[in-house]
Structure formats: C-alpha cells, structure tokens
Amino acid sequence: MILNHDKTQVLLITNGHFPKWIDKEIPNVEANAEKMETALMDIVGIPKNNIHKLADKDSRSILTEFQKISKKCSGKDSTLIVYYAGHGMPVPSKGLYWATVETEVEDERDLIYGTAIRTSDIRDMLEKDCNAERKILIADCCYAADFLEGNQGNLTGFIEKNMTEIKGTFFMFSSNSGSESTYPIDRKDSPTYFTDALILSLQEGIEPDQEYCTVGKIFSKVVGNIGRLKVKYNTAIPEPDKRIHGNAEDYPLYRNPNYQDIAETELKIILGNPNRDKILKWISDNPYHPSVDDAIDMLSKCEAAEVELTAIDALPDGQRTLAILNFAKKYSPILYLRSMALDKFAKEKDKAAGAKPGQLESTKTYDPARGDGDSMRSESSKMVSSNPRSA
Numbered sequence: 001m002i003l004n005h006d007k008t009q010v011l012l013i014t015n016g017h018f019p020k021w022i023d024k025e026i027p028n029v030e031a032n033a034e035k036m037e038t039a040l041m042d043i044v045g046i047p048k049n050n051i052h053k054l055a056d057k058d059s060r061s062i063l064t065e066f067q068k069i070s071k072k073c074s075g076k077d078s079t080l081i082v083y084y085a086g087h088g089m090p091v092p093s094k095g096l097y098w099a100t101v102e103t104e105v106e107d108e109r110d111l112i113y114g115t116a117i118r119t120s121d122i123r124d125m126l127e128k129d130c131n132a133e134r135k136i137l138i139a140d141c142c143y144a145a146d147f148l149e150g151n152q153g154n155l156t157g158f159i160e161k162n163m164t165e166i167k168g169t170f171f172m173f174s175s176n177s178g179s180e181s182t183y184p185i186d187r188k189d190s191p192t193y194f195t196d197a198l199i200l201s202l203q204e205g206i207e208p209d210q211e212y213c214t215v216g217k218i219f220s221k222v223v224g225n226i227g228r229l230k231v232k233y234n235t236a237i238p239e240p241d242k243r244i245h246g247n248a249e250d251y252p253l254y255r256n257p258n259y260q261d262i263a264e265t266e267l268k269i270i271l272g273n274p275n276r277d278k279i280l281k282w283i284s285d286n287p288y289h290p291s292v293d294d295a296i297d298m299l300s301k302c303e304a305a306e307v308e309l310t311a312i313d314a315l316p317d318g319q320r321t322l323a324i325l326n327f328a329k330k331y332s333p334i335l336y337l338r339s340m341a342l343d344k345f346a347k348e349k350d351k352a353a354g355a356k357p358g359q360l361e362s363t364k365t366y367d368p369a370r371g372d373g374d375s376m377r378s379e380s381s382k383m384v385s386s387n388p389r390s391a
Contacts, residue, residue, distance in 0.1 A: 003045065003212070003252060008079040009069050009132075010051040012036055013098075015086035017056045020104040020115070027188040029085040030055070032140065032195045036083060043202045044254045046081075056101040059117050063125075070125050073132035079251075080132040082122070085195060088141030088181070095120050096146035098139075119147045126169065134251050135169040136215060140194045142180040144173035145241040170215045170248035172198075172222075175238035182237055193237045197225035202253075208260040216249025263289050271295075275336045276302040305337050309344065321348050 016029035033055055040046045052069055054062055066082070073080040087099035089111055097116040104112040126135060139147055148171065174181040174194035183192035191199065201221035206213050219242050230237050242249075263286045270278050271294065279299045283292060305327075312323045328341040 003254060004077065005044065005046040005050065005079070007073070007075070007077050008046050008050055008081065009073050010040060010046060010081045011066060011069055011083065012051060012053045012055075013057075013062055013082070013084045013086075014053075014055045015057070015098070015100050015103075017101060018087075018099060018103055020102065021099070024087065024099075024105075026086065026183060026192070028183045028190060028192050031189055031191045032085045035191055035199050036195065039199045039202050040081075043257075058102040059100050059115065062100060062117060063121060066122065067125055067129055070130035070132075073130055075131070076133060078132040079134040079136070080126075080130055081136045081138070082126075083138045083140070085140040085192060088139070088143045088146070089116060090143045090146050094118065095149055096143055098122075098141065123148070133168065134248065136172070136248070136251070137169065138172045138198070140174040140181060140192055140198075142175060143177060144181060145171075145176045145179075145243070147171065147173065148243055149177065168246040168248050169244075170219075170251065171243040172215075172219055173241040173243075176241040179238040182235065184233065184235075193226070193229055193233075193235075194222070194240060197222045197229055197240075200225050205257040205259075208256070208258045209262055210256050211259045211261070212252035213254055213256050214249060215251045215253060216244070218253065219249070264291055267291055267295055271298055273336075274298050274302055274334050276306070302334065302337065305331055305334070306340070309337070309340055312344070321345070321352075324348065 012033055014029040014033040016026040018024050033053055037048075037051055037053065040051055041048055052065060054065055057065075070080060084098055087103070089097045089099060091097060091111060096119045097111060098119060099116050102115045104115045106112060122137075126137070137147070174192070181192065181194055184190050190196065198218075201218050201224075202213075204221060204225075206217045206221060210217065219240070222240055226237050226240060229235075263282070267282055267286075267289075270282055276299060279295050279302065283295050283299065286292060286295075289295075309324075309327055312320055312327065315323055324341050324345045328338050328345070331337040331341070
C-alpha cells in the first residue's frame with residue numbers, strides 16, 4: 001500500500017483570543033496550530049497547500065471555509081481532517097458550541113448566540129456537504145465529546161443517530177461529556193495537554209509489526225501518553241474519548257516509523273534454507289505480502305523437485321542410484337531436498353545389500369557433514385565396479 005495524501009484536506013481551527021470574553025484566553029493554542037501543522041506535514045505527509053489554518057476567526061469565516069473545503073473532499077481515497085482547539089461551551093437543550101474570536105458571554109455564563117459555532121452545524125456539513133471517503137474530527141476543548149449530543153447529558157440514541165448519518169468517521173475528543181480539558185497555564189509556548197499527547201503519539205509511531213499507523217492505533221497511543229503526562233506534570237488531565245462509525249479506526253494515516261517487516265525477515269531465513277511446509281505456512285500467513293511471489297516461485301521449485309525425486313522410483317535398478325546422486329548434486333543448496341535424496345539413497349543401499357554376493361562390497365557410511373555427494377559417489381562406484389557386467 002502506498003499512502004497518497006494529495007486528496008487529503010485539513011482544517012486547523014484554533015481560537016485562543018477572545019477580545020469580548022475577558023480573561024478567557026488560551027495562548028497555548030498558537031503552539032497547537034504550529035506544531036500540528038508541522039506534524040501533519042513532516043510525519044503524516046500531507047502537502048502544505050492542503051492544510052488550511054483558521055486562527056482566531058469569526059463564526060462566519062470558519063463555517064464558510066469549512067463548507068468550501070468539505071465540498072472539495074470527495075471520491076475514492078479522499079480524506080477530510082477537522083481539528084479544533086479552543087473553548088467548548090455546552091448549552092442546555094442546544095448542545096455544544098465552539099468559541100470564536102467574536103464570542104461574547106453575559107454574566108460569565110450566558111453565551112450570546114451567533115458569536116460561537118454550534119457544533120450541530122458542523123455535523124450537518126459533515127453529513128450533507130462532505131462526500132469524503134474518510135472523515136476524522138479532532139476536538140481539543142472542554143466537554144469535547146458533547147460534539148455528538150443534542151444537549152448536555154448522555155443521549156445515546158442521539159449519538160447513534162448522528163453516527164449513522166455521518167458515515168465512516170472517527171471522532172477523537174480531548175475529554176468526555178462533562179469533563180473540562182486542561183492546558184499548562186505556566187507554559188504558554190507549549191501545546192495543550194491533549195494536543196501534546198497527540199503530536200507525541202504521531203512522532204513515536206506504534207508497534208514494529210504494524211506497517212501503518214491507523215487512526216485507532218494512534219488514539220490508543222494518545223491515551224497512554226496522557227497517562228504519562230499526568231505523572232510528568234503531576235496534574236489532572238481528562239481521559240480522551242472517541243466515537244467510531246464503520247471501519248474508521250482502521251484508516252491508515254502514515255507509514256509506521258518503527259515498522260520492521262518481520263514477515264520479510266522470516267521469508268529470507270526460509271528461502272536461505274527452503275522447506276516446502278515452511279513456505280506453505282508463510283504464504284498462508286502473509287497472502288498479500290509484497291514478496292509472496294518469491295515464496296510461490298520457491299514453492300513451485302520445491303514441489304517440482306519432489307515430483308522429480310519421486311519419478312526416480314520408476315527407473316530400472318541400474319539407473320536409480322546414479323539418478324539419486326545427480327538429484328542430490330542438483331539440489332544440494334536446498335537441504336531438505338538433499339536430505340530426502342539421502343534417505344532414498346540409503347534405501348537403495350539397503351536394497352542392494354540384500355542382493356547376490358559380489359554386488360555390494362562397500363558399507364561405507366555417508367557423512368552428511370561433507371554435503372557434496374562424494375561419499376555417495378564412492379559407494380556407488382564400488383557398487384558398479386563389483387558388478388561383472390560393468391567390467
């Protein structure tokens with residue numbers, strides 16, 4: 001598989017400055033935007049021109065750009081990644097809102113509608129305006145998992161309904177419903193904790209036996225890195241949450257930097273000392289591996305050789321021994337075939353030992369350490385020379 005992100009579009013929405021909402025700034029989201037863009041380009045491999053940064057924009061600008069980019073994503077291998085970092089504000093009976101640069105709040109609690117983005121509008125655009133094959137939404141804000149809820153609280157039926165409508169989508173949330181996300185207030189140049197864990201996970205990759213980092217695997221890494229950040233900074237960080245529809249968690253994002261092609265290594269070892277049964281098992285375990293044709297070629301060679309060796313049994317008595325020696329020489333690099341020939345030679349020797357006196361003089365034992373057929377030839381020569389018809 002070759003990953004091509006030419007048809008991937010990214011919306012990086014970050015809102016950390018709120019001129020009309022006093023003392024609510026989140027300076028860390030600037031670091032989020034910068035480091036996420038770098039990670040998506042350098043690690044995931046998304047072209048810079050496909051990453052659209054919307055920093056400290058108003059609702060209209062964000063929704064307009066969202067709609068425009070969503071419509072560009074369509075067809076096979078298309079992917080839309082939406083990332084939001086900022087304040088998340090749950091409103092009873094209305095659901096979650098994302099804060100923007102124009103957000104206003106009265107009495108520190110009451111949101112002035114129209115100054116923030118209602119996440120149900122984002123859901124509608126994902127459903128109606130975006131025909132991307134893959135959709136990944138990442139929300140780094142308080143109450144992030146409320147994105148899929150019509151109002152506060154766990155409305156399972158509502159979530160399932162929206163997951164059905166928004167097909168093939170992975171939702172990654174910095175916090176579950178009812179939890180506030182956190183950021184390092186004393187380190188303004190550092191990302192928020194969730195985004196820090198996400199970027200770290202992208203950098204680290206996953207288990208070496210996995211060739212591609214999937215969205216689901218990266219999320220599992222994020223959960224683990226959140227736990228490590230809790231210990232490192234001795235602070236409370238909410239557990240990340242996710243929602244999945246279809247096989248979205250299996251979407252490959254980029255090639256795993258830790259990947260070790262264990263199957264390829266195993267095949268090299270097998271081909272260095274071929275064995276039909278081992279090759280068959282390897283092919284069965286790795287039917288889509290790029291080197292499967294090499295394994296099949298060797299399997300065909302081994303099977304043809306076994307047929308050739310079996311055919312020697314049909315030769316006349318005076319021809320079998322020499323045919324076995326020639327077979328052993330021909331396939332000497334393939335140890336199991338040579339071993340099969342040695343077994344057949346031993347049977348021929350035992351058979352000859354039961355013949356008339358004078359037909360077998362040598363009982364010299366074959367030395368497998370020599371591996372070149374010389375000792376077999378020695379025995380064969382003595383057998384032939386003792387035969388009066390060959391004098």
